[in-house]
Amino acid sequence: MTSIPYIPAYEPPATYLNIRHTVASWLLTKDHKRIAILYMISITLFFAVGGFAAVFMRLQLLTPHSTLVEAETYNKLFTLHGVIMVFFFLVPSIPVTLGNFLVPLMIGARDLAFPRINLASWYLFMAGGTLTLSAIILGGLDTGWTFYTPYSSTFSNTHVVLAIMGIFLAGFSSIFTGLNFIITIHKMRCPGMTWFRLPLFIWSTYATSIIYVLATPVLAITLTLVGLERILGIGIFDPNLGGDPILFQHLFWFYSHPAVYIMILPGMGVISELIPAFSRKQVFGYNFVAFSSLAIAILGFVVWAHHMFVAGISLYSGLVFSMLSFLVAIPSAIKVFNWTATLYKGSISLETPMLYALGFIGLFTIGGLTGLFLATLGLDMHVHDTYFVIAHFHYIMVGGAVMAYMGGIHFWWPKMTGRLYNDMWGRVAAVITFLGFNLTFFPQFILGYLGMPRRYYAYAPEFQVYNVMSTAGASILAVGYCLPLIYLLWSLRWGAKAPNNPFRATGLEWQTSSPPPTDNFAKTPLVTQEPYSYHTMEPQGV
């Protein structure tokens, strides 16, 4: 009655970032948002390592017989680039950062179903990364990221077992992340958040998680067999000892083809969020976009042998796998057409995330269509293991997955950090990335078609002009990747404070504060609207 409680003049709201500041509070956190930040820092470092390897490769290929690095070193460089980029950047990328951050927020939950497993999966990932990097520091790895036997199991004199152990651990990190997402999406949606009100990002994360859980264990067992063969000198895949190297390829691609969809599906989910938000329109054909994610995940399991058309599989199985591979084009095209239809008559604004999204649509389409070339038996004989393949999958993985990752980071950065970045610099970086990317990889389609094989440290002189273009493009691309690193980090200290919903987007994550509190929402949200209800929002935001 008499005592007046002390009320401070100003107290900043408690967010997941400022609630504690100790190092232990980060390393032992069970908050999905902090774990997302840990992952983001880690995969950015891995991306840098893989990127440096690519820089050296492109410099080596500037002239036909460069002496920048030895042939063996070149082999180690492309292996380093492949292993790090695939297993430690692309496979985890969007799910472990944006997915970890957004899945509970988007479905109105306080955290993932298993926060401790979530943290454990980051430690597994870091342990795996450390082992693999130590293999590289101890002298490198020269098998290529595919670890084809019997070279990897018998002949290579590099640290194959160490690298395999690292990938094994990172694989289990993926499995636990996927498991966590599946359970969370099934069991932790807030009241009113029905399956068909889920944001499309959730649908594609769900499809990705299925692949994580069902494909990764096969890679784990396959790589373990390679390791055993190497350590014990027993022939599982070595034909000299009665083994079957083709079996290795089957088992490897049974994981590694679905892994391609692990890389692209989350990207498609990000694009499905960006396009409606910057067209101010409900997404066209929600159900089709949602189910096409599942269709891609399922079809992805039955197309693996299209990597093996020239490996000695029978003509009939080649025909079947060729036809099945064509089927993947259907759900992929559904997505592209639906995004385009969403743009139609929308009021489009070209902010940074949207530039990345539009870039994604164009580059993914080129990557997807050239995939059809490669699924064609006869044409694949001609371009197999050439730069055509390299260009194709870089259009999907860099032009697709990385562009989507960058778009997603720019879209949710204000939510994650509570700060606004400079949109002008963002747009500059997006355009530079797009131009640099095309200059790097489009010439490689021509190189491959003309017959330049992949994985060689030297080439015939007539290919030089395209290689010079590609290397020039790569340096532009590098600028495009370094710029965001600068202005995003700059924004952390000097950026303006972000409002709760700077892009006036729908979705539960925008209804909480920026950055969100540890428990995500002050009260459990109740969903009453269809997703992407941009048409019901007032034309000019509050």
Next chain:
Amino acid sequence: MSDLTAPIDHPPLVAHQFDDLQQQTEADTLGMWVFLGTEVLFFGGLICGYLVYRHLYFDAWRQGSEITNGFRFLGISSGAWNTAVLLTSSLTVAVAVRAAQMGSRAVLLWMLAITWVLGAAFLGIKAAEYTHEYHEGVMPGMTTFHPDEEVTAQLTKAAAADQRELGALIQRFRMYWVFYFFMTGVHAVHMLIGLGLFAFLFIQAARNRFTPQKHAPVELMGLYWHFVDLVWIFLFPLLYLVR
């Protein structure tokens, strides 16, 4: 119906991310099922490899499984003994889960203990088998693979009957043992993890941590243990019985 706008009044025993015990239990159970789905694919890759080589090297595989099935005590193949032991442990786990549901702690403790002992017995029999196979010289390592006279005689006979080269047969025979040791070895690792977790459950149960409302760890261990059993149900015929 609870008021959704009310601040979250968090029930005890429930982790902060869940609303109530039912949601937590359902999430835990589904999590274990999805994990077992992963495990199916893990063993599936191995069994796929087994089938491919069995198809390619039928004779060598037959010779191999004759030897595995030939190791007996008390007149019965050790694989059959192990199957009996493991299936009994599945029964005791099922009773343990029921006891946890009913809240009878004494039964739960006994059943967990018996399950642990049966699991250990399985590993004991497996270890005896491994030792026997080591002495026969069929362990496929670089230094350990030197089949003894009896095995060599058997293989020589088989090679003569099929007009096959003995060297090729021995190489393929060795491949059988790679798969035998790896498949049973991975299974044994799962058993070892299971034994550790059962010991942990036993301590928890002794400290009265489980109630009829909250005993998800017991149920989850039940699922896991039945899965490990099921894997053996596949391994036993594949490695011991099929001719």
